[in-house]
Structure formats: C-alpha cells, structure tokens
Amino acid sequence: MEYISIYDKNSGRIIATISSTEAETFNLYKSMYSYVDDKYNGDEYYIKNGIPTKRPQMQIISSNNTLTGLPMPCTVECNRHTYTVDDCVFEYGTHISGTYKVIAKAFPYLDWEGDIIIENNT
Helix, strand or coil, X not given: CCEEEEECCCCCCEEEEEECCXXXXXXXXXXXXXXXXXXXXXXXXXXXXXXEEXXXXXXXXXXXXXXXXXXXXXXXXXXXXXXXXXXXXXXXCCCCCEEEEEEEECXXXXXXXXXXXXXXXX
C-alpha cells in the first residue's frame, strides 16, 4: 500500500496521512495539497524544505516558578490558562503554594511538559 503525508506548505505541519486504497481519491489529494511520499506522524515529524524532519526538543530550564530557554514565540499552559510568551521566560505567580503542571508549545518543536513549584512563606 502506498501512503502520502499531507502538510501545510507554510508551516510544514503534517495534517493527514492518506493511503492509496482508492486511487481516484488518492490522486485528487496529490493534486490539491502539498505532500511527501510515505507515512509520517505529525507528532514526531514536520516537513522542512520538502524533507520529513524530526521535530526538535525544546531546551527549557525549570527553576521554582520560572521557565527559561523558551522558543519565541510560544504558549505556556498552566493551571487551565494559556499564556503567550515573547521573551523566552515564563514566570508564574500565585499565592497558592504547590506544584503546577505546565506545557510549552512552539511548533515545530515537540511540546514540553514539566512542573513549576510555588512556595509562599506567609
């Protein structure tokens, strides 16, 4: 069976993988979209200059309530809120002590998941 991976030509994001089970539909996809031959998982790969490429990992450092080394721009999800980060640093402030899960997203990087810790000594 033949496969193609369809991608957004501006970002390189893989949006679908199509198999050749129906030749007419398969050829229609090829004529309408940017694609590469074969099956690629968009969670692991993107298309860079027409070549399937592994998505890089972010090099984020987590220290207490701060994340540094974030790509620009990116978003950070924390405590059911999404924040836009434009300066490589995310600092989370709250009066409630605890460990908070965070997810940083910046395509084509792989999503990064980690923790930040809030310690309030009141």
